[in-house]
Amino acid sequence: MPANLTYDEDALLARVAADDEYAYKLLFDHHWNRIYQVALSFLKNHEEAKDAVQLVFIRLWEKRDRLPEVNNFDAWLFIMARNTIINQLNKQVTATGEVEDVLPEDYLTPEAVMEYKQTAMLIAEAVAMLPPQQSLIFHLSREQGLTHPQIAAQLNIAPATVKSHIIRALNAVREHIRRCGGPALLVIWLLTGTMK
Incomplete structure (x- = not known):
């Protein structure tokens, strides 16, 4: 996003909900590092942290039609990231491999x-x-x-x-x-x- 433009998250969310891939990319660019830093601090592995971020954004895109209903996007995104990270941690702990996701990714x-x-x-x-x-x-x-x-x-x-x-x-x-x-x-x- 050019430096002279302000970041208008509500407008971006409305555009993402309307299938605007460029708005999705702007949202991704704005939040990627934040989610990655949190994931890395808990998962302790760069690749797994990147995978967690990818999962969060894939799920965000899959649920884009719900974005206009979200009152507090930061809290909603945090819950989605938190639950994704917890699910990744559960997979790390389990020796058997495949584990069902234990938390819905946007359970708020x-x-x-x-x-x-x-x-x-x-x-x-x-x-x-x-x-x-x-x-x-x-x-x-x-x-x-x-x-x-x-x-x-x-x-x-x-x-x-x-x-x-x-x-x-x-x-x-x-x-x-x-x-x-x-x-x-x-x-x-x-x-x-x-x-x-």
Whole structure:
């Protein structure tokens, strides 16, 4: 997507639901790394993580007609990725080979939505406790999707300084969530956001 265009997920989802393959590719490009990073952190194998991402996007395409009904796409995509990763982990554990998928890939219960919202609130709490510069850089990276060089240019600081602030912010947020007992997979998902 050209840098001058904003990412309009609702419009992309509507286009994907209408069988627009280019919109699907944009959605794929936007979310691939995030899902891959989460899958890799649990599966510990690059090929299996790539396979999990492919499964998520194949299932997304197969269920594209449901996209207009999805109220919270990020939560829906997380549940699909989570369940795909869990199913892949179950296959790793089983010595016999073939295992039925134990979870529907987009099974979004009210409890899962509540867990998603509670964890997002824990992250917001942790970010609010960060020093002002770290908090600003975290918001520019995760919420506005700016790259480290873009943040550095905007704040007139070195890209290495941006990276250092992001690392310290992520460590502080993870530590806060760990103390509060947040679910690891969801925390990784929410913190992965834009990793540039």
